[in-house]
Amino acid sequence: MSATIASEATLSSVLHASLGGSPPRIVAARGNYLRTEDGVDILDASGGAAVSCIGHGHPRVIQAIKDQLDAVEYCFSPWFTTAAYERLAKFLTDSTGGVMQKVFVCSSGAEAVEAALKMARQYFMELAEPQPQRTRFIARDRSYHGNTLGSLSVSGHKARRTIYEPMLSQNMTHVSPCFAYRGMKADETDEQYVARLAQELEDEFQRVGSDTVCGFVAETVAGLTLGGVPPVPGYLKAMKAVCDKHGALFILDEVFAGMGRTGTLHAWEQEGVVPHLQTIAKGLGAGYQAVGALLVSKQVVDVLSKGTKAFVHFQTYHGHPLACAAAYEVQQVIKDEGLIENCREMGAYLGELLKERLGSHKHVGDIRGRGLVWGVSIDHSSARYCRGARANECLQIEIVKDRQTKQPFPVTDKIAPTIHATGLRKEFAISLIPGGGVADGTHGDLIVLAPAYNVTKMDVELIVGRAAKAIEHVLGGQRDAKL
Structure with missing residues (x-):
């Protein structure tokens, strides 16, 4: 040769x-x-x-996956459910004290964000008086929400967007992130900085038409594109107040920061706010299976329950039994081992x-x-x-x-x-x-x-x-x- x-x-x-x-x-x-x-x-x-x-090779999670393989390795979640899916969903809703009432389990953080965007749109279409004009989202500059076309559209990371820009949705706009190191003026207090960012979000609502916005999307703690940046105290409350003023949904992406990474199971617990929609992924399954999830608040569930009683979205592998079994056991390990x-x-x-x-x-x-x-x-x-x-x-x-x-x-x-x-x-x-x-x-x-x-x-x-x-x-x- x-x-x-x-x-x-x-x-x-x-x-x-x-x-x-x-x-x-x-x-x-x-x-x-x-x-x-x-x-x-x-x-x-x-x-x-x-x-x-x-860490890698945890025996409890490996055994949980093996046990699930012996029971049910796959079924199509729009037609069937499994004990593994039900158990994980119950754990997640209970972990929020019930303020998040339903869970949609998918295979990645990007898929969870896609589901959140669709859920937000469906919410406004199913109100007692539908608001079909709501098609827009506001997110933040230098944010990252995933690499699918929808999740990348809402992301504000220029380098990752550039080559695909002509293919991305034009219904997404971006405001400044809460990034005190680079964004806060030398003579500003925390309160003044938060007020300035809140006013920028208010101005963006007004610019695009406040009744056209489905929601504001933000990472509770900014991920790898800003390097673990926590919000200034009061920031998330101020952003949610602007959303509430205009009837838009407050959507928190905790794919990176959620499930214990920042010191509480849900990062929003430290901020005194509750999202309407929340995405999680990385710490959910710890890499033992590909898994992500969308958590849906009572407010959104109530609207769908009075409307079509359905989520107009599904995926081949959503609610995958192996992923749910692995994720549930990961969460039990986190709890049991403190x-x-x-x-x-x-x-x-x-x-x-x-x-x-x-x-x-x-x-x-x-x-x-x-x-x-x-x-x-x-x-x-x-x-x-x-x-x-x-x-x-x-x-x-x-x-x-x-x-x-x-x-x-x-x-x-x-x-x-x-x-x-x-x-x-x-x-x-x-x-x-x-x-x-x-x-x-x-x-x-x-x-x-x-x-x-x-x-x-x-x-x-x-x-x-x-x-x-x-x-x-x-x-x-x-x-x-x-x-």
């Missing part, structure tokens, strides 16, 4: 993220580690994409260590997060931490070129992807989440940490040590002399 033919024979048939090569091949996963085919144990500090919240409490404690410790190790680095502008999701943001910015934060909850690392200007590195420098690739090398052996577009949708780099909820103090110390070494290897170890 010629060298050319041999080379072609070894090419992967997988359409990987990069056609220039294959990523490391994982042959085993246990606890907080991923083992590559060449024997390197990589510390999984990212949980994949903030998914593996109870992992939400551990998430709060270890999240605070993680934030402290990150600030100690990287807080004065000349290229670290901000460290922010909540619970067990923390971000290192990379740009040219000053070290101004998130204002209005609860203790130990609002920190991110924004990696910067100049701490005084907040100008981001050019996207062509590929700072965050380089740090990610460096971390995977044997001498660092850590998986980090790279993010981009934090400054303007295109430029501005992030490194995000999202370890499993059951990490120990020793795990946290190891994560910070390895992450810092990878970051310092790429950016140098210089500290800002002005601090």
Whole structure:
């Protein structure tokens, strides 16, 4: 066999993220580690994409999947139900104290967002006096809600939208995110900043026609495109008040932040608001099965119950028994092992260590997060931490070129992807989440940490040590002399 033919024979048939090569091949996963085919144990500090919240290979979840396989592996949910689906849905509605009354289980966060958009439209079509003119949604700049055409349309992340822009819905518009590090003026109080953002949302309702808007869509805690940014106190209440004023729905995307990641099962519990519609996914099934869900409030359920008594939407794999069984057992593990409490404690410790190790680095502008999701943001910015934060909850690392200007590195420098690739090398052996577009949708780099909820103090110390070494290897170890 010629060298050319041999080379072609070894090419992967997988359409990987990069056609220039294959990523490391994982042959085993246990606890907080991923083992590559060449024997390197990589510390999984990212949980994949903030998914593996109870670590890998948990015996209870594996057994639950096996038991479900012995019972019912699949049935079509529009025609049938299963004990697994009913049990998971009951757990989720009970976890909200009943304020969310129904659950639609699907296979991903993007699908949950699609379902939410459709549900919002159907709600207005089934009111006692239907409002068919409501076809629009308002979301936030630099947000991310998924990669399907509908969920990408409502997303505000410029870099991910650009190539598909001509195909995306024109019924979605965007307002500023709640991003104190870059958005709050130097002389503003939290209250003034919130009032300004609320007025911007009010102005957008008026601009597009307040009676044409189905709802406002926001991540309760911003995900990877901003790097775990918690809202300023009072922000979500103010946004919901604007929605209520105009009769629009308040839709919270907790695909990233929900199911315990930020220190409570539902991130909105910390904000004193209840959404009309809520999406969840990543921490729901912890990666053991592909699963997401839409939670529907009593207000919306009541309208449908008086109308068609049906949701005009379904999917081949919605309510999949294996996914429901896995997700339910994941949630029982989280409860039985006290992992939400551990998430709060270890999240605070993680934030402290990150600030100690990287807080004065000349290229670290901000460290922010909540619970067990923390971000290192990379740009040219000053070290101004998130204002209005609860203790130990609002920190991110924004990696910067100049701490005084907040100008981001050019996207062509590929700072965050380089740090990610460096971390995977044997001498660092850590998986980090790279993010981009934090400054303007295109430029501005992030490194995000999202370890499993059951990490120990020793795990946290190891994560910070390895992450810092990878970051310092790429950016140098210089500290800002002005601090």
